[in-house]
Amino acid sequence: MSTLTIATNGHSIATIPSESIDALGAELRGRLLLPGDADYDEARRVWNGMIDRRPAMIVRCAGVSDVMAAVRFAGAQDLVVAVKGGGHNIAGNAVCQDGVMIDLSPMRSVYVDPQARTARAEGGATWGDFDAATQAFGLATTGGLISTTGVAGLTLGGGIGWLMGSYGLACDNVLSFDVVTASGAPVKASAEQNPELFWGLKGGGGNFGVVTSFEFRLFPVAPLFAGMLLHPLERAVDALERFHAFVQEAPDEVGALAGFVTAPDAGPVLALILVYNGPVEDGERLFAPLRAFGPPILDNLAATPYRVIQTMFDAGAPAGLRNYWKSSFLKALPRDAMKILVERFRQAPSPRCKMFVECIGGEAGRIAREDTAFDHRHSPFNLLILGGWETESGDAQNIAWTRETWKVMQPFACEGVYVNYLNEETDEGSARVEAAYGPQKLARLAALKARYDPGNLFRMNQNVRPSA
Ligand SMILES: Cc1cc2nc3c(=O)[nH]c(=O)nc-3n(C[C@H](O)[C@H](O)[C@H](O)COP(=O)(O)OP(=O)(O)OC[C@H]3O[C@@H](n4cnc5c(N)ncnc54)[C@H](O)[C@@H]3O)c2cc1C
The missing domain is CATH 3.30.43.10 (Uridine Diphospho-n-acetylenolpyruvylglucosamine Reductase, domain 2)
Structure with missing residues (x-):
C-alpha cells in the first residue's frame, strides 16, 4: 500500500x-x-x-x-x-x-449588490478582482494599493488603503465574514452573529479559521484627483517637511504616502503620492501648494478612475523578487527623522529597496480603538522599510540594510507594528505579535482562539496562541 x-x-x-x-x-x-x-x-x-x-x-x-x-x-x-x-x-x-x-485562489468571485451598496468577495479574491467588480457600478471600499494583493489577508490584518481617511480601514467596512473554523464547521460572524469572532477577525489575522467570504459595505467613488510628485534626494527633506505640514491639516478625503524609490528614469527619488476622494476641482485646489514647491521633477496628478489608481503601482511590486521588510508605527516625523530616512536611502544596496511613510488618520483614526482587534489606528504614520533584491547573493546585505534602517528609526517609533507587514520575525518572535495587538487585546484574542481553534491548527500566521 x-x-x-x-x-x-x-x-x-x-x-x-x-x-x-x-x-x-x-x-x-x-x-x-x-x-x-x-x-x-x-x-x-x-x-x-x-x-x-x-x-x-x-x-x-x-x-x-x-x-x-x-x-x-x-x-x-x-x-x-x-x-x-x-x-x-x-x-x-x-x-x-x-x-x-x-x-483559495480558484475562489475569486465578487458579487455586487448595487442597491444595497454591498459586495461579497470569496476568500481567494484579489483587490484587482474586487475593484473591477465594484467599480463597474461606480462603487468601492478601502482596499490595498497593489491589485494582486489578496482581499483576505489584507482585510484580516486591518487593511490600509487610499480611501481609509474617508471610510476607515478595509476591516472597518466588513459587514460579515463566513468562516470555516478548526472543527470544519461553517460559522457566520457579524455584529449580530458571533460578535466576538467578528471583532477578532477585524485585525486578528488568519488565526480563527478559513474565511470563505467577506461582505463589504461600498461607497460611490468617482474618478479622483491623484498621482505623484517626484523630488530629487537633495530636496527630499524640504519636500517631506512641506508634505508633513500638509497632511497634518489635510481633510479626510486625502490619501497620502511619501515613498523613497528608485525611478526607472530619474534614479533615487522621493515620491509624494496623493489621492483626493472628492470633486476633482477641490483636489486640484488643495494640492496646488505642494505642486508648486520645487518644482517636482515629475508631476502626473490628474483626474484618474479609482480602478486605474489601484493598478498604478503594480509594476513596482512584481512577484518573485527576494524581499525582507521591517516596519513600525511612528509617533511623529520630525526633520531629524526625515534626514535619517534620506541618508539611509542613499545607502540602499539595491534599486529594488524602498521606504514608505503611510499617513493614517481621518475616519480610520476616529473609529474607537476597542472596536477592532487592529490596534494602531491612532498613530499618525506607519513606516515600512522594504528590502528588495534579485538574487540570493544579495540576501545578507539587503537584510542588514533593512534591519539597520529600522533600528535607527526606533527613537521615532511607537511600540506598535502592523501585523500585515511582519516577516517571520524569528529573532523577536512573539514579542512582535504582542506589539501588534498590545497585551490586553492579545489576551482577548487568545481567549477567542481557545474557543474556535483550541489545538492551534491555524498557526501559519502571526500566531495568537490559545489561552489555557
Ligand atoms: C506588493 C504588496 C502590497 C501590499 N499593499 C498593502 C496595502 O496597500 N495595504 C495593506 O494594508 N497591506 C498591504 N500589503 C500587505 C498585505 O496586507 C499582507 O501581505 C497580507 O497578508 C496579504 O494578504 P494575501 O491574502 O495576499 O496573503 P496570503 O499570503 O495569502 O495570506 C496572508 C495571511 O492570511 C492568511 N489568510 C489568507 N487568506 C485567508 C483566508 N481566506 N482565511 C483565513 N486566513 C487567510 C494566511 O494564512 C496568511 O497567514 C501589501 C503586500 C504586498 C506584498
Missing part, C-alpha cells in the same frame, strides 16, 4: 495511506495537487521569492465544501496547515513545508 508522509503540528511525521488521499481528492470539487503534478510548482509559489516551501499536498478549493473537507482532513491528524488567499504575505505564511496548503 502506498503512503504519503506529512508533517504534523507535533513536529512528527504522519503516514497517510493513499486511499485516504484518494478519498479526499474524490470529495473535492476542486483539485488535489501532489508533488510532481502539473501546476504543483505554480500553486506553491507566493509573492516573496525568498519563500521556497514544498507542501505535501495542495488543496485547490473550488468552494466552501472543499475548504471544510480540507480542514477536517488536516484537523483529524493535526497536520501542518497553511491558507493561501492572495499569497502576498511577506513571511510566506500562505505556504507550508510538508503540510497541507489550502489554496
Whole structure:
C-alpha cells in the first residue's frame, strides 16, 4: 500500500495511506495537487521569492465544501496547515513545508449588490478582482494599493488603503465574514452573529479559521484627483517637511504616502503620492501648494478612475523578487527623522529597496480603538522599510540594510507594528505579535482562539496562541 508522509503540528511525521488521499481528492470539487503534478510548482509559489516551501499536498478549493473537507482532513491528524488567499504575505505564511496548503485562489468571485451598496468577495479574491467588480457600478471600499494583493489577508490584518481617511480601514467596512473554523464547521460572524469572532477577525489575522467570504459595505467613488510628485534626494527633506505640514491639516478625503524609490528614469527619488476622494476641482485646489514647491521633477496628478489608481503601482511590486521588510508605527516625523530616512536611502544596496511613510488618520483614526482587534489606528504614520533584491547573493546585505534602517528609526517609533507587514520575525518572535495587538487585546484574542481553534491548527500566521 502506498503512503504519503506529512508533517504534523507535533513536529512528527504522519503516514497517510493513499486511499485516504484518494478519498479526499474524490470529495473535492476542486483539485488535489501532489508533488510532481502539473501546476504543483505554480500553486506553491507566493509573492516573496525568498519563500521556497514544498507542501505535501495542495488543496485547490473550488468552494466552501472543499475548504471544510480540507480542514477536517488536516484537523483529524493535526497536520501542518497553511491558507493561501492572495499569497502576498511577506513571511510566506500562505505556504507550508510538508503540510497541507489550502489554496483559495480558484475562489475569486465578487458579487455586487448595487442597491444595497454591498459586495461579497470569496476568500481567494484579489483587490484587482474586487475593484473591477465594484467599480463597474461606480462603487468601492478601502482596499490595498497593489491589485494582486489578496482581499483576505489584507482585510484580516486591518487593511490600509487610499480611501481609509474617508471610510476607515478595509476591516472597518466588513459587514460579515463566513468562516470555516478548526472543527470544519461553517460559522457566520457579524455584529449580530458571533460578535466576538467578528471583532477578532477585524485585525486578528488568519488565526480563527478559513474565511470563505467577506461582505463589504461600498461607497460611490468617482474618478479622483491623484498621482505623484517626484523630488530629487537633495530636496527630499524640504519636500517631506512641506508634505508633513500638509497632511497634518489635510481633510479626510486625502490619501497620502511619501515613498523613497528608485525611478526607472530619474534614479533615487522621493515620491509624494496623493489621492483626493472628492470633486476633482477641490483636489486640484488643495494640492496646488505642494505642486508648486520645487518644482517636482515629475508631476502626473490628474483626474484618474479609482480602478486605474489601484493598478498604478503594480509594476513596482512584481512577484518573485527576494524581499525582507521591517516596519513600525511612528509617533511623529520630525526633520531629524526625515534626514535619517534620506541618508539611509542613499545607502540602499539595491534599486529594488524602498521606504514608505503611510499617513493614517481621518475616519480610520476616529473609529474607537476597542472596536477592532487592529490596534494602531491612532498613530499618525506607519513606516515600512522594504528590502528588495534579485538574487540570493544579495540576501545578507539587503537584510542588514533593512534591519539597520529600522533600528535607527526606533527613537521615532511607537511600540506598535502592523501585523500585515511582519516577516517571520524569528529573532523577536512573539514579542512582535504582542506589539501588534498590545497585551490586553492579545489576551482577548487568545481567549477567542481557545474557543474556535483550541489545538492551534491555524498557526501559519502571526500566531495568537490559545489561552489555557
Ligand atoms: C506588493 C504588496 C502590497 C501590499 N499593499 C498593502 C496595502 O496597500 N495595504 C495593506 O494594508 N497591506 C498591504 N500589503 C500587505 C498585505 O496586507 C499582507 O501581505 C497580507 O497578508 C496579504 O494578504 P494575501 O491574502 O495576499 O496573503 P496570503 O499570503 O495569502 O495570506 C496572508 C495571511 O492570511 C492568511 N489568510 C489568507 N487568506 C485567508 C483566508 N481566506 N482565511 C483565513 N486566513 C487567510 C494566511 O494564512 C496568511 O497567514 C501589501 C503586500 C504586498 C506584498
